[in-house]
Amino acid sequence: MGHTECNFKREELMPNVHFSAVTDKKFKFDRITVCLIMPMDRQKVTVNALVPFLLRRSCEKYPDFTALNKKLGELYGAILDADVGKFGAHQVLNVLIQGIDDRFSLENENLTEEYAKLLSDMLFYPDFENGVFKQEAVNIEKQSLKDLIESEINEKRTYAISQCMQSMFEGSEFAVKKYGYADEVENITAESAADAYRNIVENAAVEIVCSGSSDFNGVKKIFADIFSNAKKERAVFEKKDAPNQKNDAREVSEEMDVNQGKLVLGFRVPKLSTKREKDAVRIMTAMLGGTTFSKLFLNVREKLSLCYYCAARYDKLSSSVIVDSGIEFENKEKAQKEIINQIKSIENGDFTDEELSQTILFVKNAMNSLTDSPSSVSNWYLTQILNDADNIKSPEQDSADLELISADEVKKAASLLSLDTVYFLKGKE
Amino acid sequence: MRQEAIYSTRLNDEYVKIEHDSGLTMLLCPMKGFSTSFALFSTEYGSIDVSFKTDKEDDFVTVPAGIAHYLEHKLFESEDKDAFERYAKTGASANAYTSFDKTAYLFGCSENFKESLEILLDFVTSPYFTEQTVQKEQGIIGQEIRMYDDDPQWRVMVNLLEAVYKNNPVKTDIAGTVESIAQINADLLYRCYNTFYNLNNMVLTIAGNFEVADVLEVADKILKKSDDVKVIRMPIDEPEDVCKKYVEANLPVSMPLFNIGIKHKPSDKTQNAKVQLIDEMILDVIAGEVSPLYRRLYDSGLINSSFAAESFVGRDYVMSLFAGESKNPDEVYRQIMAEIERAKSEGIDKERFNIAKKSLYGKYLSAFSTPEGVASMMQAAHMYNFEMYSMLDEIASVSLDDAQNRLNTAFDTEKSVLSVVKSK
Incomplete structure (x- = not known):
């Protein structure tokens, strides 16, 4: 094992505004992410999604896109x-900056604090005219958001998975799309965008996460100062569980002008109370379809030659397991049957101790590698914070727990899966 | 065995270059503090290498399109256990890729490094194909091809290459077609393997958490000396002009996707790689986010944030590429060409050139900051025959005059193609 000095610290700058930093001298880069966490609100999701893009475009100090990008060029192409993320029933609006550490600047510049100043300028000094975003900026970013929402169909694999999840969580916050809805973009005005901005900046729970080789003390001071002027009462972030509703193997299909069929099976996992049980589902999912020696890879791909990819992933938040594969249209039933068979085989204990220990080793290795880049470090801790801020673990600590998972726990985990939705994207007849 | 340490004062980093007795070149960069190591075992053999012979053979052979990629899939198998099953014991995350001009086998791991390296060196140097195992792969790769057929980003690019190049095999999809791969058999795979998987034609690059002594121990154990066979590729007779100015295809997309290519004349591969750095600066000045052109296109709704410009360079090809989504790709094309002509006649703005240079320096620095980045960079530098750290010095040494000369002489807007993918 390499010696890592990942020392995570999280502190409260003011109620519901937290600052975290991980310093590791091996990095050449520094990364600062500011996350504004809002409850997923079906009515406001689209206008909220527009806000980070408006902030990214310009601010008072750099009042147009070109001036801002020129500044970034001077910061060595920082x-x-x-972007907008989704965490269960929450919409996470984030702005981030990543650039080279001071040590590598050609003229001994203090870059890290410049990064922080730029982010805080963007957040607190937007490019307003008469108290609202400039009309031209709103028009352009609206069009861009609409394009982004509509471009979902370009990537058929992610589109198919999203359609399956939509069907599984229909009607709940878990089904609300993170970028919102194309037909709602038109109604956004400079005023409604500015209202959304003020609501977010004043009320969202805030997590600032830094990773890189800097000690980030200067960065912390910049954010502490700026937030000390902001509103003091903010929303508390509280994680929500996925709804209990369930479809009974509902078949959903869609036709499109495509060459390959996309099959997605959405399984539900009942609410699990302990980390140990969730770890067991994670290992079971990896054994099923998370590695190149998994059941699905060896059978659906290598043995039956039905596909190029057939993978399983566990989404802890929505308590679901998604299996997906790209296949010939006529092989849908065959592939589906084999996927179900492989889940049954794990449930029946049709695997060796070696397969189990190899799967655990693989997942552990993948987790340990997350400590090697500022972006994966940031993402890891952000997810940890959102999951349970009182119980934050490093990737090494978290992966050590996986060793405890037994064959019986994996069998039980497989028995928990119940097929909710079968989604199939097929060609036009 | 020859061993040499290469040091960068700029980064305070170093790596070791070893010429192993087997004929293999190894570039090894232990990195303090990292938990993973990343290894790449690569051969200078890609989808464009379809007509070739060795210096021991009289006649050139021409093989079906997609065979380099097919071979990459098949090497994972052996008479006993396939490579993925063997890696399962070490916990490494293994993969491979075939590009236009190279094939690479890789793994990343945070423990059991020696065991994983042994598997990598062993399976890549131990081919085993039978007609039956070759046949089995048709279905899997067939689905991989279908997946790319539905990928509009990939389609728009392959169509562009087909329109830009007349004879250069870079115009053919890396995976080939369902028809071309149907012609592949075990004999052809062996012929390709024996030509290109010669250790003298390969490189092993490793970066991250490992010991150099462990690599040498495994290499001594597994690698057998390769005869120094020279690969001779059929020369490509490629005209300077493009084949077609416009090409269009239909796929279900929300908005038309476009690729715009400007064909440049290739030189030798080292020169191609160096010229790529200047081209990247030029493209950033012309169409980067700081440029007036980008602003104008974005603000008039002609492009969105998916727009990007890059330099597409390989052993025998150099092209500038602009890609994005637009309601009106023709107008985007027209404005880009007009901006290139304007920059030629009025000159490149000095301030924007300096910003582009700084940005490029930052971008390349990022490649030196992770084990995966360093191993990939050492591989690419070796294949294009230059020293990795010299990249940063090359960037620092490019002058405004260099960029202006390159723009004026190589960016011929007549040699451009617009490729569009849109819904029916």
Whole structure:
């Protein structure tokens, strides 16, 4: 094992605004992410999704896109990014910056604090005119958001998975789309976007997560100062469980002008109270379809030659397991039957101790590798915070628990799966 | 065995270059503090290598399109256990890829490094194909091809290459077609293997958490000396002009996707790689996010944030590529060409050139910051025959005059193609 000095610290800057940092001198880059966490609100999801893109575009100090990007170029092409994420029943709006550490600047510049200042400028000093976003910026970013929402169909694999999840969680916050809805973009105005911005900046729970080689003390001070001027009462972030509703192997299919069929099976897992039980589902899912020696890879792909990919993944938050594969249209029943058979075989204990220990080793290795880049470190801790901020583990600590999972626990985990939705994207007749 | 340490004062990093007795070149970069190691075992053999012979053979052979990729799939199998099953014991995450001009087998791991390396070196140097195992792969790769057929980003690019190139095999899809792969058999796979998987034509690059001594121990154990066979590729007779100015295909997409290519004349591979750095700066000045052109296109709703410009370079090809989504790809094409002509006649803006240079430096620095990045960078640098750390010095040394000269002489807007994918 390599010696890592990942020392995670999280502290409260003010109620419901937290600052976390992981410093590791091996990195050449520094990364700062600011997450604004809002309850997923079907009425506001689209206008909220527009806000990070408006903030990314310009701010008071750099009042147009070109001026802002010029500044980034001077910061050695630092990456400034805005995006919308989804965490169960929450919409997570984030802005982040990543750039080279001060040590590697050609003219001894103090870059890390510049990164923090730029992010705080974007968050608190938007490019307003008469108290609202500029009309031109709103028009352009609206079009861009609409394009983004509509482009979901371009990637057939992710589109098919999203359609399956939509069907599984229909009607609940878990089914609300993170970027919102194309037909709602039109109604957004400069005023409604500015209202959404103020609501978010004043009320969202905030997590600032830094990773890289800097000690981030200067960065912390910048954020502490700026948030000390902001509103003091904020929403508390509380994780929500997935709804208990269930479909009984509902078949959903869609026709499109495609060459390959996309089959997605959505399984539900009942609410699990302990981490140990969730770890067992994670290992079972990896044994089923998370490695190149998994049941699905060896049988659906290698033995039956039905596909190029057939994979399983566990989504802890929505308590579901998704299996997906790209196949010839006429092989749908054959592939589906084999996938179900493989789940049954795990349930029946049709695996060796060696298969189990190899699967655990694989998952552990993959988790340990997360400590090697500032972005994976940030994402790891952010997910840890959102899952349970009082019980944060490093990837090494978390993966050590996996060793405890027994064959019986894996069998039981497989028995928990119940088929909820079968989604199939097929060609036009 | 020859061993040499290569040091960068700029980064305070170093790696070791070893010429192993087997004929294999090894570039090894232990990185302090990292938990993973990343290894790449690569051969200079890609989808474009379809007509070739060795210096011991009289006649050139021409093989079916997609065979390099097919071979990559089949090497994972052996008479006993396939490589994935063997890796399962070590916990490594293993994979492989075939590009236009190279094939690489890789793994990343955080423990059992030596055992994983032994598997990598062993399976890549131990081919085993039978007609039956070759046959089995048709279904799997057939589905991989179908998956790409439905991928609009990939389609728009392959169509572009088909329109830009007349004879260069880069115009053919890396995986081939369902028809071309049907012609592949065990004999052809062996012929390709024996030509290109010669250790003298390969490189092993490793970065991250490992010991150099362990690599040498495993290499001494597994690798047998390769005869120094020279590969001779059929020369490509490629005209400077493009084949078609416009190409269009239909796939279900929300908005038309476009690729715009400008064909440049290739030189030798080292020169191609160096010129890529200048081209990347030029493209950033012309169409990067700081450019007036980008702003104009974005603000008029002609492009969105998916727009990007890059330099597409390999052993025998150099092309500038602009990609994105637009309601009106023709207008985007027209404005890009007009901006290139304007920059030629009015000159490149000095301030924007300096920003582009700084950005490129930051971008390449990021490649040196992870085990995967370093191993990939060492591999690419070796295949294009230059020293990895010299990249940063090359970037620092490019002048505005260099960029202006390159723009004026190589960016011929007549040699451009627009490729569009849109819904029916």
